[in-house]
Amino acid sequence: MARAERLPGATGKRRLFGRLFIWSLLLFAALVYLAPLYVVLATSLKDLAEIRAGALLDLPHELNFAAWQAAWSEACIGVRCEGLKPYFLNSLLMSIPAVIISTVLGALSGFALSKFRFKGANAIFSLMLFGCFIPLQIVILPMAQTLGFLGIANSISGLILVHTIYGISFTTLFFRNFYVTIPDDLVKAATIDGAGFFRIFWRIMLPLSQPIVVVAIIWQFTQIWNEFLLGASFTSGGAQPVTVALNNLINTTTSVKQYNVDMAAALIAASPTLLVYIIAGRYFVRGLTAGAVKG
Amino acid sequence: MSHRPAGNKRPSVLDRLSTVLPQLVVAPSFLLILFFVYGFIIWTGYISFTNSRMLPSYELEGFRQYLRLFAMDRWDVAFNNLLIFGGFYISLSIVIGCLLAVLLDQRIRVEGTLRTIYLYPMAVSFIVTGTAWKWMLNPSLGIESYIRGLGWESFRFDWIVDKDMAIYVVVIAAVWQASGFVMALFLSALRSVDQEIIKAAYLDGASTTRIYLGILLPSLRPVFLSAFVILAHLAIKSFDLVVALTGGGPGYASTLPANFMYEMTFRRNQIGLGAASAVMMLLTVAAIMVPYLYSELRGKRHG
Numbered sequence: 189m190a191r192a193e194r195l196p197g198a199t200g201k202r203r204l205f206g207r208l209f210i211w212s213l214l215l216f217a218a219l220v221y222l223a224p225l226y227v228v229l230a231t232s233l234k235d236l237a238e239i240r241a242g243a244l245l246d247l248p249h250e251l252n253f254a255a256w257q258a259a260w261s262e263a264c265i266g267v268r269c270e271g272l273k274p275y276f277l278n279s280l281l282m283s284i285p286a287v288i289i290s291t292v293l294g295a296l297s298g299f300a301l302s303k304f305r306f307k308g309a310n311a312i313f314s315l316m317l318f319g320c321f322i323p324l325q326i327v328i329l330p331m332a333q334t335l336g337f338l339g340i341a342n343s344i345s346g347l348i349l350v351h352t353i354y355g356i357s358f359t360t361l362f363f364r365n366f367y368v369t370i371p372d373d374l375v376k377a378a379t380i381d382g383a384g385f386f387r388i389f390w391r392i393m394l395p396l397s398q399p400i401v402v403v404a405i406i407w408q409f410t411q412i413w414n415e416f417l418l419g420a421s422f423t424s425g426g427a428q429p430v431t432v433a434l435n436n437l438i439n440t441t442t443s444v445k446q447y448n449v450d451m452a453a454a455l456i457a458a459s460p461t462l463l464v465y466i467i468a469g470r471y472f473v474r475g476l477t478a479g480a481v482k483g
Numbered sequence: 484m485s486h487r488p489a490g491n492k493r494p495s496v497l498d499r500l501s502t503v504l505p506q507l508v509v510a511p512s513f514l515l516i517l518f519f520v521y522g523f524i525i526w527t528g529y530i531s532f533t534n535s536r537m538l539p540s541y542e543l544e545g546f547r548q549y550l551r552l553f554a555m556d557r558w559d560v561a562f563n564n565l566l567i568f569g570g571f572y573i574s575l576s577i578v579i580g581c582l583l584a585v586l587l588d589q590r591i592r593v594e595g596t597l598r599t600i601y602l603y604p605m606a607v608s609f610i611v612t613g614t615a616w617k618w619m620l621n622p623s624l625g626i627e628s629y630i631r632g633l634g635w636e637s638f639r640f641d642w643i644v645d646k647d648m649a650i651y652v653v654v655i656a657a658v659w660q661a662s663g664f665v666m667a668l669f670l671s672a673l674r675s676v677d678q679e680i681i682k683a684a685y686l687d688g689a690s691t692t693r694i695y696l697g698i699l700l701p702s703l704r705p706v707f708l709s710a711f712v713i714l715a716h717l718a719i720k721s722f723d724l725v726v727a728l729t730g731g732g733p734g735y736a737s738t739l740p741a742n743f744m745y746e747m748t749f750r751r752n753q754i755g756l757g758a759a760s761a762v763m764m765l766l767t768v769a770a771i772m773v774p775y776l777y778s779e780l781r782g783k784r785h786g
Contacts, residue, residue, distance in 0.1 A: 210586050217583060218600045221663065224615040225603075231618065244619070244629040297512045304505035312513050314780055319520045321772045323720045325744045325761040327519065329539065329754060330526040334519075353519045356512045385504040414608030416723040417741075421749065431610045435727055438614055447618060458611040465606035469599055472606065473667050 232256060232452035239447050255448035259456055263449050265437045266425065272453050274426065275433035279413055279460075281344050282429055286351035287408040293352075294359020294404060295397065299389050301360070302367035303375045313364060319357035327354075328421050335422060342427050347419060351412045358411070359404045362475070366400040367393065399471070406468055407475035410461045430457045524765065531758035539754055548759040557735050558760065561743040564650045568739060569718035571654040572661070577710055579658065580665025585695060587666070588673050598670070601663035609660070613727025616656040617643065646736035649729050653737060656728055657721065665710050672706040673699060712775045719767050740764050 231239060232255050233248040261271040268274075301313050331350060332341070340346035370393070378388045419429040428436070434457045438450050465472050500507075534544045552558050583601060587594055604612065619625045622641040630638040642648035676699055684694050722741035725731055731738040731746075738746070740760055748757030 210589050210591070214583070214586050214591065214597055217579075218597055221600050221604065221659070224612075224619060224659070227619055228615045239624065242624055242628045242632050244625055293512045297509045300505035300508045306506055309509075310780070312509060314776065315521070316513065316516050317776060317780075318772065319516050321716050321768060321776075322520060322524070323741065323761070323764045323768055325720075325722075325741055326527050326765045327523040328527075328744075328761070329530060329748065329758060330523040331519070333539065353515050356516060357520075360512065384501055385508065410606060414610075416608065416610050416726070417745070420726075421745070431608050431723070434614065435610050438617075438727065439730070447624070450614065451618065454611045454614040458607045461606045461608070462603065465603055466599075469602070473602065473671075476605065476664055477668055477671060 228451045228454055232259075232448050232455060234448055236444070236446065236448065252448075255446070255452040256456070258446070258449045259437075259452035263437055263446075263453065264440060265433050266440065268426070272430060272433055272437070272456050275428055275430045276456065278344055278428065279430040282347045282351065283409055283412045286348045286355060286412050287405055289348075289352045290355035290359050290408055291401065291404045293356050294361075295363045295394075295401070296389070297356070297360045298363025298365075298367055299393055300385075302364045303370075303372065303388075303393075304385075313360070316357050316360050319354070320361060324354065324417055328417075331418075332422060342423050342425075344427055346422055347427075347429065350418050350422065351415065354418075355408050355412065358407060362400055362404045362407070363397070366397065370396060399474075402468065402471045403475045406464055406471050409464060410472070410475075413461050433457075527758045527761055530755060531762050533755055535755040535758070537752040537754070548755040552756060552759045552763070557738070558740075558743055560735060561738045561740045564737060565719065565739050567650055568654055568657070568721065569715060571651070572657050572718050573711060573714045575654070575658045576661045576665050576714055577707065579662040580710070581669050581700075583662070583666040584669035584673060587670055598667070601666050603663070604660040605664050607660070609721075609723035610727045612656055612660050613724050616652070616659070617728050620652055620655075643729060644733060646733045649733060649737035653721075653725055653728055653739075657718075657724055660724075661714060661717070665714070668706055668710055669703065672703050676702055708775070712771055715771050716768050719764055719771075740767075 227244060230246070230248055231244075233251050233253070235252050235254070238249060259271055261273050262269060263271045265272075265275070297316070301309050335341040335346045335350075338346075338349075340349065374392055375388055378392055383391070414431060415429070416431045416435070419432045420435075423429070423432065434453055437453050529541070530539050531548055532543050532545060533540050534542060534547070587597060591597065620640070620643040622628065622644060627638060627640040630640070643652045680698060681694060684698055689697070720741060721739050722745065725737060725739055725742050729737040731742050741764065744757050744760040744764065747753040747760065
């Protein structure tokens with residue numbers, strides 16, 4: 189890549205200023221990106237008197253975890269005063285099955301669409317691919333009616349179904365584009381040896397799929413955990429996922445606005461996906477770019 | 484791909500089944516998409532031509548909902564906001580993302596750490612982002628009051644409660660969230676440019692600036708296009724950020740089409756109108772995505 193060090197004219201002072209300029213821009217950007225996280229964290233650890241004093245960027249005088257306690261299990265969301273905990277569990281109960289089912293279906297369809305080019309495979313893939321990009325507003329009304337018809341309106345099962353269906357497009361895209369890069373000869377050889385579809389999938393493809401499985405799981409988990417529109421449209425009260433509950437908490441009007449509790453709640457709601465990002469950021473980035481760059 | 488057993492025996496049912504197994508495996512996923520995506524698009528499209536209010540009705544009444552939609556100031560504001568929001572969101576994210584990628588490409592020792600910092604907002608939900616920025620931009624306790632506290636008494640930064648500026652607050656938070664993603668796109672593309680061309684340019688005495696402007700950035704044209712398309716479709720779908728940050732306010736000054744759709748469908752018992760606005764959103768997305776996906780898929784097949 190273009191290395192400043194190798195630049196013929198850039199020696200001595202000029203080079204030093206160049207490096208200084210680059211570094212200051214990069215560090216300034218880093219501060220801007222980190223500022224909201226810092227402010228939210230600092231606010232969540234302050235008491236209300238300190239917050240009202242208005243020193244937004246100051247460190248808390250002492251670490252006060254009362255707001256975290258309140259956000260987790262005491263804060264009032266609507267009429268229930270149990271904090272975010274029940275909704276956090278809802279989100280877990282909703283995400284885990286939806287992630288697993290959509291990943292399995294996506295892996296199988298991706299394999300079939302990439303290694304067995306039957307008639308119409310490309311058309312099927314194109315139709316599924318467009319499903320990644322539709323605005324979900326276009327399916328909300330029929331979905332609400334269908335969930336009601338199936339008897340799973342306002343339930344976690346309903347959300348699992350919805351997230352599974354609208355996740356399949358993405359997982360199929362991930363696996364199909366990954367399997368395309370694996371040589372067809374591998375499958376052909378196994379077929380000649382008499383191995384069937386599932387045997388090839390299980391014995392040959394899956395052991396090679398570890399990276400893309402991680403990408404798909406992380407992508408699906410982040411998407412489903414962070415989703416708001418579907419949760420807000422199809423659930424109310426006790427069945428809401430954590431994003432919807434957080435928004436209700438922030439907008440619940442109480443006599444005294446507890447900013448520290450709001451901020452702690454925001455961090456609690458963000459923690460699972462942030463944790464995944466910190467542990468497996470590399471795979472997260474691959475998921476983001478998988479659909480964007482020609483494979 | 485057929486694998487019938489050798490010999491002259493007629494293929495058994497099981498063998499015939501195994502030749503269509505790939506189709507059978509795709510079938511459930513495909514049928515789900517066919518029904519829940521395409522079936523539902525037709526369903527919503529149908530509702531948009533009816534007089535549905537609180538409950539869907541199936542009595543057609545032509546384009547009346549669309550005429551009502553286009554006559555509404557609220558829709559007008561939402562669509563103009565989409566143009567403002569989309570324009571700034573896309574261009575600022577691309578400029579900042581591209582700049583950060585080029586700077587990070589200068590053999591920076593802590594590149595990994597900086598990359599992690601620039602990209603973490605992408606792992607957080609729009610609701611959390613909105614909550615955080617709403618707090619920081621709140622005039623009485625946020626940035627405005629902090630800077631006033633430092634001694635600059637007349638400092639003003641109250642866009643979030645200003646009906647002309649509220650949409651720009653949404654732009655700020657959205658760019659904060661997405662620019663790191665654009666950075667990642669550009670950085671990975673910069674890294675895959677052919678090293679020989681760059682070496683040759685150095686030997687010819689080209690400066691770093693010239694190499695970036697003349698060789699590297701032009702070769703990234705497909706990445707600019709990808710970034711544009713992805714950001715554009717995210718802009719059209721934007722909903723949660725407005726809900727958490729401004730609630731669409733003051734009044735309805737910062738609503739986007741997605742918020743309009745939700746408001747009409749779930750709060751005002753105007754299901755037909757909500758459906759018509761959803762169709763408009765789909766058409767806008769399709770106008771951008773269909774040509775893009777078509778060229779991507781074609782390119783892949785020929786390449």
